Amino acid sequence: MELDPQNAISAIQTGVQQASALVVTYSFSVIGAIVLLVVGYIVAGLVERWLYAGLGQVSGFDLTLRRFFSKIARYAVLGLVIVMVLGQFGIQTASVIAAIGAIGLAIGLALQGTLQNIAAGIVLLALRPFRIGEYVEVGSVTGTVEEIGLFATRLRAADGVYLLAPNSTLWTQPVKNFSRNGVRRNDISINIDGEGNIDQIQKAFVKMATGDKRVLSDPAPAAFASDLTDTSVAVTLRYWTSASDFAAVKADFTKGTRNLFQEKQMAAE
Template identity: 75%
Template sequence: MDLDPQNAFSAIQTAIRQASALIVTYSFSVLGAILLLLFGFAVAGLVERWVYAGLGQVGGFDLTLRRFFSKIARYVVLGLVVVMVLGQFGIQTASVIAAIGAVGLAIGLALQGTLQNIAAGIMLLALRPLRIGEYVEVGTIAGTVEEIGLFATRLRAADGVYVLAPNSTLWTQPVKNFTRNGVRRNDITILIPNTGNIDEVQKSLLGLAERDGRVKKEPAPAAFVAELGDSTAALTLRYWTSVNDFHSAKTDLNKSVRVTLNVGT
């Protein structure tokens, strides 16, 4: 079949015109998309800084939460920018948003445990049942808090062991915070024969506590009969100290009671 030169030339001209129209059309779309991306990144950075600075004005707002929410604000703005850029090329943004939502739901189901830790981390940072430097006990987990992250909390156990606890574990169980109130109470209980002089022993116990500078004057130390047995009586010395003095005062007073009264504690 012979090719008509005139028809071939017309077809080439038509193709060139269509290609030129497409290039012009998409050139403007690409240029607009680039400008929109640049503008979007600038706005996202500004929003991130505004949110970070604004949350900093809220008294006691945790630094980790400030960073987290400012990053979330940044990514929300960038997500909107991406949807707008896709709209520049004629893509249905409603379909894109629906697809993003479906992907987000799938990721959320797959990372359910991780999201629980993030939610628990936010609650721990917002409500502050534990803070860095405090000694806490949560179930079988105990130690001094060294870092509270969005996923897990790092602690140092009393024997120096490194402990990394998921935030969801810390949030769903009662927290015993030994540091928060600043003071702690201790009881030293001794056994004496029923034939012993209870009044003299009580005076001796109170004297030991009152002479120790680490023992608080308020609440005042007390010595009392805690329990009576067939042949012995249990006497308890109760006193309060600061958190920092608790262990040293406990060991020293245990020793003083043992040496002074020559009894078992």
């Protein structure tokens, strides 16, 4: 069968025309996609900066939450841009959104524990049961808070040990914050036998407390008989100090109480 030159030329011309049409069509699509990507990238950056600055105007809004929400807004804009770019090439955006949702659901189920930590971190940063620099006890975790992140909280134990606790653990347990109220109360007790002079011990206790400038005058320190047995009476000194002075005053008063007790015993002899 001989090839007709006219038919061959016609077929080639038709193919060239179709190819040219496709090139023109997809060229505009590619150019439009590039423009969308550039504009979307710029807009995403602007939205991130605007939201970060706007949240900074909110009194007491945590820096970590500002960064988190501004980043979320940036990625949301970029995700919308990508969907629009795919639409430029005739891809059904509804299918893309459904696929992204399914992928997000699968990732969420796989990272369920991690997402719990993120949610707990956001709540901790919003409600602030503890802040950086405060000394807290949460379950078996005790230490000074050094950093509150979205996934975990970093603390420093009293002996200098590094602690990293998941936020979900900290949120689901009662928090004992030793620094939040600014003041703390302490009780120091000694037992004296039935022959000891309770009034003298009480006066000596109050004198020791009022003579220390670190002890608060309101509430005023007080000494009282707190317990009674057949052979002894417990005398307790109750006083208040600032949270920062608590440990030092407790150590000094424990030593002072011991010395006071020894002096009273020697005087009795």
